[in-house]
Amino acid sequence: MKAEEIRYEVIEHTADFAFEIQAPDFHQLLRLAVLAVVDAGWGLETVEPGHSSHKFTVPAQDREMAIFLALSEALYLIDALELIPGAVKIQSANGDGLDIQFDCDQLDLERHSHHMAFKAATLHGLQVDETEDGLKATILMDI
Amino acid sequence: MAVWQQMDESRVLIPKHGKMLVDGIVYASPKLMAGGVDEAAMKQVMNVATLPGIVGKSIAMPDIHWGYGFPIGGVAAFDARDGVVSPGGVGFDINCGVRLMATELTAADIKARMEQLADTLFQAIPTGVGSTQRDLRLDRSMMRAVCSDGAAWAVKQGFGSRSDLHVLEDQGAIKGADFDAVSDKAFERGRNQLGTLGSGNHFVEVEVVDEIFDFEAAEVFGLFLGQIVVTVHTGSRGFGHQICTDYLPVMDKASRQAGIALVDRQLACAPLNSNEGRQYMAAMACAANYAFANRQIIGFKVQESFEQALRKAPDTIGMRVVYDVAHNIAKIENHVVNGKKRKLCVHRKGATRALPPGHEDVPVRYKSVGQPVLVPGDMGSPSFVLKGLPGAADETFASACHGAGRLLSRAAAMKSAKGRRIADELAKKGIIVRATGRTTLAEEIPQAYKDASEVVEVVHTAGIAAKVAKMSPLVVVKG
Numbered sequence: 350m351k352a353e354e355i356r357y358e359v360i361e362h363t364a365d366f367a368f369e370i371q372a373p374d375f376h377q378l379l380r381l382a383v384l385a386v387v388d389a390g391w392g393l394e395t396v397e398p399g400h401s402s403h404k405f406t407v408p409a410q411d412r413e414m415a416i417f418l419a420l421s422e423a424l425y426l427i428d429a430l431e432l433i434p435g436a437v438k439i440q441s442a443n444g445d446g447l448d449i450q451f452d453c454d455q456l457d458l459e460r461h462s463h464h465m466a467f468k469a470a471t472l473h474g475l476q477v478d479e480t481e482d483g484l485k486a487t488i489l490m491d492i
Numbered sequence: 493m494a495v496w497q498q499m500d501e502s503r504v505l506i507p508k509h510g511k512m513l514v515d516g517i518v519y520a521s522p523k524l525m526a527g528g529v530d531e532a533a534m535k536q537v538m539n540v541a542t543l544p545g546i547v548g549k550s551i552a553m554p555d556i557h558w559g560y561g562f563p564i565g566g567v568a569a570f571d572a573r574d575g576v577v578s579p580g581g582v583g584f585d586i587n588c589g590v591r592l593m594a595t596e597l598t599a600a601d602i603k604a605r606m607e608q609l610a611d612t613l614f615q616a617i618p619t620g621v622g623s624t625q626r627d628l629r630l631d632r633s634m635m636r637a638v639c640s641d642g643a644a645w646a647v648k649q650g651f652g653s654r655s656d657l658h659v660l661e662d663q664g665a666i667k668g669a670d671f672d673a674v675s676d677k678a679f680e681r682g683r684n685q686l687g688t689l690g691s692g693n694h695f696v697e698v699e700v701v702d703e704i705f706d707f708e709a710a711e712v713f714g715l716f717l718g719q720i721v722v723t724v725h726t727g728s729r730g731f732g733h734q735i736c737t738d739y740l741p742v743m744d745k746a747s748r749q750a751g752i753a754l755v756d757r758q759l760a761c762a763p764l765n766s767n768e769g770r771q772y773m774a775a776m777a778c779a780a781n782y783a784f785a786n787r788q789i790i791g792f793k794v795q796e797s798f799e800q801a802l803r804k805a806p807d808t809i810g811m812r813v814v815y816d817v818a819h820n821i822a823k824i825e826n827h828v829v830n831g832k833k834r835k836l837c838v839h840r841k842g843a844t845r846a847l848p849p850g851h852e853d854v855p856v857r858y859k860s861v862g863q864p865v866l867v868p869g870d871m872g873s874p875s876f877v878l879k880g881l882p883g884a885a886d887e888t889f890a891s892a893c894h895g896a897g898r899l900l901s902r903a904a905a906m907k908s909a910k911g912r913r914i915a916d917e918l919a920k921k922g923i924i925v926r927a928t929g930r931t932t933l934a935e936e937i938p939q940a941y942k943d944a945s946e947v948v949e950v951v952h953t954a955g956i957a958a959k960v961a962k963m964s965p966l967v968v969v970k971g
Binding site: 413430465470492 | 532533734931
């Protein structure tokens with residue numbers, strides 16, 4: 350299956366990696382933000398998300414914190430468990446939360462070529478803005 | 493219109509305005525400022541000045557560049573009783589730092605076997621993103637011991653000797669570590685990354701001392717012209733990254749509870765005397781000690797690599813640690829402010845401690861000249877050893893610059909490197925490079941950084957730290 354093409358705009362930053370991403374709603378925005386980081390880090394086209402799934406919940410009311418936590422979870426999986434998220438499913442949870450499922454590939458250096466070494470997601474300048482077409486997030490990743 | 497003004501040849505003042513509680517000061521020469529002011533970084537100096545309990549000035553070193561929360565090169569001190577601690581003032585790579593090791597060898601002694609030395613170092617020290625030590629996977633009790641004992645734990649396992657500990661910042665273990673303040677995720681990330689270099693700007697570099705500025709201090713540090721030395725630059729790897737990540741939401745909430753209005757959410761902080769503040773300090777100390785252990789293990793592997801590649805006995809090589817210092821840390825320290833002794837939490841994010849002669853925390857053998865201040869350059873240009881001066885204690889909470897400081901973004905560096913053979917360019921300058929990442933060399937081209945000589949000149953002129961020796965790279969191992 351051909352990988353989804355993720356569109357994001359890289360913003361010039363002296364030391365780290367900043368980007369903007371747009372989507373019609375927040376679930377899409379969150380999903381695309383994770384996939385953009387995977388794409389920039391490993392190349393999404395090389396990731397086959399059938400190995401295992403990983404579920405967790407983030408707060409729904411604080412959009413910026415939800416993005417920060419989801420990106421941090423992705424980096425944890427990659428760095429500690431060598432699992433690369435290749436697909437992201439999101440649904441509203443009971444109460445104030447979003448249930449997120451990452452479908453992951455096992456890191457395999459024969460197939461996965463590393464482009465960018467992200468250490469962490471940051472809260473610096475992280476913001477979700479409303480646009481005419483939906484929502485836009487500005488995100489800075491520490492390298 | 494710029495709100496800052498050049499005060500003299502090495503200081504730029506940002507007068508207190510808006511929500512700033514104190515002035516900002518950036519150590520920079522007119523030449524560095526003319527080379528392009530990173531306005532986002534200057535704004536971050538101002539942002540830090542808004543945090544409660546800040547003492548003195550919001551400070552930045554000449555290697556300042558845009559970070560997250562604090563600028564890289566930022567120094568800020570907060571009153572230990574009513575001030576705050578901010579993970580954004582330490583950074584994700586807690587106790588990222590530098591170790592300098594000296595040898596009894598000269599450039600002539602290694603000239604014929606430099607390629608073998610590069611290969612041996614590259615094989616012995618795991619590099620690159622997610623690099624792991626397959627033969628050093630720690631269980632919980634071992635991690636607890638690493639977090640508590642730092643470099644001494646590594647020595648106990650046979651990585652180096654006890655005498656190494658005498659010349660490490662805080663003997664390679666800062667106090668107050670509590671492994672119970674560390675998450676399971678951090679444990680998982682850290683358990684098999686000890687003894688690994690990582691990626692990005694981390695490196696092991698074999699250098700030759702090619703200029704001495706202060707012969708008396710150089711002799712005390714054990715440095716001489718033509719000498720082979722080794723610099724290790726790395727930190728707490730995924731363990732530290734995860735601890736910072738874990739505590740940002742905690743501090744974000746604590747900031748709100750304490751009624752602290754943040755101008756940047758990455759400045760999330762908690763009062764030092766709050767439960768959240770204490771917990772972060774305890775977890776941060778764990779990562780700091782992990783980093784000291786990490787550099788101790790890598791230092792030992794460097795020594796083994798020299799023996800193997802050069803086919804020389806340890807006594808002939810004579811490798812010993814000159815100093816090991818953190819440049820991403822927050823520490824409780826005593827400083828004199830306006831004539832009064834105060835207990836402060838000093839945040840150094842991309843800034844190195846620089847204690848003056850006679851200070852109680854300077855190793856005995858260096859007491860007469862001051863603490864060695866280690867300032868690595870980029871992979872194609874010189875690194876420096878400086879010594880701490882009383883000016884640093886007076887002006888910068890005993891802090892100095894930590895490196896050259898990035899000038900170009902990674903994207904701009906990649907663009908500049910396009911079509912070039914960076915390894916070949918360096919080889920023409922006599923520098924052998926080994927790197928894991930396919931983009932590392934392009935991102936880390938010498939042009940991506942400020943001129944380290946100019947950066948060092950600023951702190952030298954300002955009387956914060958004085959130049960002792962300059963080293964040029966011969967072999968560079970990068971992630």
